[in-house]
Amino acid sequence: MKYIVGLSRWVVGILFIISGLIKLNDPVGFSFKLEEYFSQGVLNIPFLEPHALSISIVVVILEVLLGIMLLVGYRPKFTVYSLLGMIVFFTFLTFYSAYFNKVTDCGCFGDAIKLTPWQSFYKDIALLVLIIVLTVGIKYVNSIANYNIRRGIVLLALLGCVLFANHVLNHLPVVDFRPYKIGANIEEGMSMPENAPQAIFNYEWKFNVNGEEKIYVTQGDYPTVDGEYVSVETTEIQKGYEPPIHDFTIEQEGENFAESLLQEDKLVMVIAYDLAKSDYDAFTAIKTVTDKAKAKGYKVIGMSASNDELSGKIVAKYNLDFSFYFTDETALKTIVRSNPAVLVLEKGTIKQKVHYNDVDDLKF
Template identity: 60%
Template sequence: MKLLVGISRVLVGVLFIFSGFIKLNDPLGFSYKLQEYFSPEVLGLEFLVPYSLVIAIILVVFELVVGIMILIGYLPKFTVWSLLLMIVFFTFLTFYSAYFNKVTDCGCFGDAIPLTPWQSFIKDVILLIFILILFFNRKLITPVLNPISHRWIIFLSFMLSFWFCYHVLMHLPVLDFRAYKIGNNIPELMEVPEDAQKAVYEYEWTFLHN
């Protein structure tokens, strides 16, 4: 069980750090994705749209730092509870998007690795299993470094994350995966390939009788 906890700890930590960093690399893009989720057609939380950028920054920074916390074994009880609540929420969101076909791209890994809602849901279910292993065996999560250094590591993680976020907001993503990044020919990328599936048009007529 200790080996299984160790494997789960590494997989969950690395994936949360990677996912958080990819979204932190383009927080504005992630805020647009949140606006899509907040829209009346999806969750009906349009009052949160003006705060989508702030929510996006807080969410991705916390996601990244929690990934670091589980790797170094800092505050195991708080960390596994945070991981569990986050993954339950994400799993619900991806299932809702997939089942009702509301959001076609969840934005879990930004523009770096586009995933369909069903792919995202399967990914979250697998993550949920690993996090449940950690949750029920949190006593086996031991520190890998001197506990005194943990607070400094987490503090520096927060500071560096916010600095990095400020940097990309004031400039451009360091790793630009966007379709309209510098160097791309936008009109050329907008051209429809010759072998693309043709559009299907359907007309409906309504007759009014006086």
Template identity: 55%
Template structure:
């Protein structure tokens, strides 16, 4: 019995400490698991859900402390009784979860080790046996040290556990076991290998045969039965491969932009699974983060499960300009244990990840090499958009904007002559478009089209910008555009009509747009240009040539059209 107690004492004590510290490393994650247990679908005690975090901290601290108490021999009867009551509760919980198939992972070892419900139950049964040995032989559990040292060690285990739990709640888990840890590539984590194991399913087919229902079990093939089909049920016999990253997406207005953002360099993700529950002190830090990110050439977006009203309210309340995209709430809770939390991505790889308390510790080195040139171009862009922010201002101040455009062009031409096209390497991703806009708003598109094309092919300018310039140039000389980016207004029967300028190959244009990097179809682009009521209609050059009478400007433009 002494040997059995000694072995059980070591095994139970070490396992409780390891299991407890793994959960204490991520008490917020364990609280999400408790909320799952408390939900109406499982134990049906939803009134405990708001207290899940407090309960999770108390449970895991108690778990670590009991393991320490057992190893040092502090208050053996109290310790063993507590261990027995705890393991009985856990055994009931894991059996209930396994038998009724309620919770797929008990969370016993957090994200470090995933156990199926039956594996969890088996583990608890084994632990119960060892704890019963301790219960029977409790008299053999003696303190390892003297009374003072034992009491001091017991108290120290309690203090260290509480401090550690508080520390990770105020920052992030000390060890990140999830698929969004620093160094992980989110896009790679979403892939399923070709040779991955497929799930094994069992199909139970029900037929009405001669007035009686008959069940036939197959592996999926439709059975040959002389009867009327009633229903079919499926059961998973063996789980297939599940990729590390599931349910993660970046969506906007029913458009999936996940692949796009995970392919971009220097992207900052602000994560808030629920904007109504965002920490105020954390939200107050986002404005400075936004300004620093844009200054250093980073793109910044938000990810949330909240609706449009909450997004607008938060941006107005905290003076934020970045857009919020949609993602599943459960996935966002997995990405980062903070609301808000921040990730820095480079082509889908997590480079940095911080709690809102640590936003100031983010390192955002400039993504470009010429800060002075970037500042100059940013000033040029503000002048380029001065009267273009609304069509009303632009119409009223056309002359003033034209003068600014001329001055901007002079500056941009000097910059190109000195540096070449000021692209992403020189001035960062966002500012790399400034020279394009100035050229686009001038009468020198033809002169600089080769420069824009070269910059786009070298990755210094987004290819979609070159595509827009190409289309505008083609329209300016009365030829068909390629990508459908340009629209115009015709007077038809003395009534203005919004149209997309004729396209060279209408049947392939959306495919060409996709290859070029556009995220919308021609019709969606038309709605963006002219409003939600716009309906795309394909015009040819011959079609619009017939409108010359009401549109004198077409006469010179289309003089070579047969």
């Protein structure tokens, strides 16, 4: 039992630390995922949506700290039972997502490791088993040093997490796992490679044959049956290849200009997924930097999911020398975690990407 508890302790501790650090690198992204869970039609607790970012920061820091506390043996009873409560809650969420197909990605490992809802659920079941082992054999969760050293390690970890969270919130994630990272080409990210795996579907055809309902299964072809057609049900049995970038458009008055704009040698994108939630003070600095870019021969555009009325007010108020195009809000949230933010592209390749606090760092 001692060795089983020891193995469980290391697996659980390391997984919680890794999972927490990945999400701590991008707490804004995790908050978007929490907003999905809180929304109507999922858990139906929309009053928590405005607090999603604060909750995400607390959860991911707690995840990291509990992993460290488990490994060093700091307050083992509190640690193990806290882990048990957390994993029970996560297991409920992942089961709910998988069974009801409500949230297609739990965000357990952020954008670094994508898991399907059922994969996330099975992962949580495995962790639940390991943590139950820890609760049963809690007497074997020994300390690695004296109390003051253990407490010092935990306090240093807490300070480090807080400072790291503050940094990524005021700038951008240190490591960008998304398909819009610097150096990525957007057009290439939208393309389908040759011989890419196609989705496979089962078609269950229901026919009335001599007064008896019979089902014939094919993978697309209409069956040759001497009977009366009743209905058909389609089930995806194998997912096809999905480009890392999809649903990306740059629209104005119903026309998509993405293809032509992504051919520009010098393009600056000012991105604000929701202008109603933007930091308006940032537009003063953005005005300065975009005027500088235009003077250097860059084409400047805005991209937002907000309506024309609101974007027009922002343009007029801050005397911006560019207009906004419409892009899907989810796509904009994926591109960059700052609202607003600035990207510099060369023929569709992202060369620079900055938080609104860092627009002065842009080089043209």
